[in-house]
Amino acid sequence: MIYLGIDVSKQKLDLCLLSGNGKKKSKSLKNQPDVELEINDWLLKQKCPPEQVMAVMEATSIYHENVAYGLTENTPVTVCIANPQRVREFARGLGILTKNDSIDAYVLARYGELKQPDVWVPPSPEVRKLKELVRLRDSLQVDVQRAKNRLEKGQSTRTSPEVIASLYRTQCALEIELERVEKLISDHTDKNDGLKKDLELLESIKGIGNVVGTTMLAVLRGNTFKSAAQLAAWLGVVPIEKISGSSVRGLARMSKTGPADVRAKLYMAAVVAARWNGPVKSLYERLIAKGEPAKVALGAVMRKLVHLCFGVLKTGEPWDENYVATA
Template sequence: MNFNNYIGIDISKGKLDLAVLNQEGELILYQCLNDKKSIIKCLGKVFKESNLSKEDTLIIAESSGHYINPLIWSIISENYLLWIEDGYQIANSQGIRRGKNDEKDAEMIAIYGKRFSDRCQLVKASSECIENLAYLNSERELLTKEMVKFDQQLTDHKKYVKPSFYLSRKKRYTELIANLKTHISEIEQEMEKLIENEPKLSHYAKLLRSIPGIGKQVSIATIIATKGFTKFTDPRKFACHVGVVPFEYKSGSSIRSAHKISQRANKKMKSLFHLASLVVIQLEGEFKEYYLRKQKEGKNKMSIINAIRGKLIHRAFAVIKRNEPYTKEFKPSFQNCTN
């Protein structure tokens, strides 16, 4: 799509800062409260005063957790064009910066949108469902961490605390753990309902779950991380995002090291695909055969596991691309990132 005007939006908890970059190259600043009513009113004012049209104006905002939701709701209800970009990507495209405030950040985002508009991925109605899934998933992760923490306390204290004190704590913690399990189950059911009510995402979830090792949590997390396979369409790029692709590190003849995984990764997704890999190497099939074959060749165990993570990611994207479930005879249509 071709755009003539760009609106960069810096989002904070209480307000939005907007920088309008029109086709004449002029920058005009606005500000409004971070709620749906205020955003709709402000955008209406911006478009009227600057004589903008919705068809050739791109609104760009940084991904900012649930603080961005009022903007998404406003965009969807009023049919504006919105591109949500990773903040790290925007910041690292600007070179050296001196000084920082919300107005400058909004200007920076508008300029980034103009320079890289060919990369834009517009927010669609299904994005609201994915944002809701992400919100529920973050709550599930929080409660799961709390449950593990209480469970570990019981295990760690059992042999080292007087039974009378330990048993009273055990009673309280057991009740807390049971309540947390109930709430986690309720959240998971709510997430499943959200997916079921969105036919496209429901279909994606079924395709992903046809792959050995990929269950409910991995499939939902993958749908969230890929924005319903719109943010990422290339399995290798997603594998890089997850942190399973090894990169070369060398400079001239003095700095050389083995290929290493980048620490700049989605470590939660990496952990989920790691668990999925541990599952599939226990099941009869190609993944177990691959694992055993590489072990006989003398390959490092973690190197093999990492390769299986990559293979699972490639198969996830392949079933979506082909629009057919995984079978034993399934041949991925992508070149694997690891052998």
């Protein structure tokens, strides 16, 4: 297998090719539509059959999607998408502390060579659309809150009526668009039987509402996870201990290696579940009784909710409070 590291940024792609003969070759390309064809041509010029190439890149916001989908759909190149935090830790393990685009591309190629990450499987068009709508909804929610904050600030001082009116119109326009996008999400899930059933399964869990449900649906169906533990690790809700010998006794903390926006939603779901979800409430109270801080207990609840979300979609059965309580 030949390994190709691709460091992705908004404007360009930095490539590092490890062909297996101890040599590496580098190239920089503009990140644009059809760039996968340029990569394919470059590989052929290097006498590297594309079907023998594994391309490894990081999940960089949305900027990796163009090349990832392009390589998968239009070339025989195998694509792997790695967790940026894991790759950074891998680089430190190699003794590479410097960080720039060309070095990052080399680290990604070495990561593929030594770690053999799972092959990336593109989500279906229905899931891709759901992910895009959820991303837009989340962005609009932030915009609406910002508009509300600006209006509140304006009303707390001697702001001219014209400015207040403009701020108010902006807030109303954003709220209307947010409602429209939320309806688009609802219509999209209702029209697709698979997504509709999956969302109903997720929302059967007490504490998981529509916002968290659609977010977790996009995560679970937009990626390939072999286990609930792998999903929890990807989301960054697993505990990391710091214990060594008899002198080091650090408090366990959440790894926080995945998407922060998803964890923020899971945190609010955990607050609700810790009150109304019987088995989860028992877990929370048991940890509090042992002297654990409330945030640590809520972190455990977040991880439990992630496991429940994975479980209902894997089994295809709605959440059963009594079953969970006796399991």
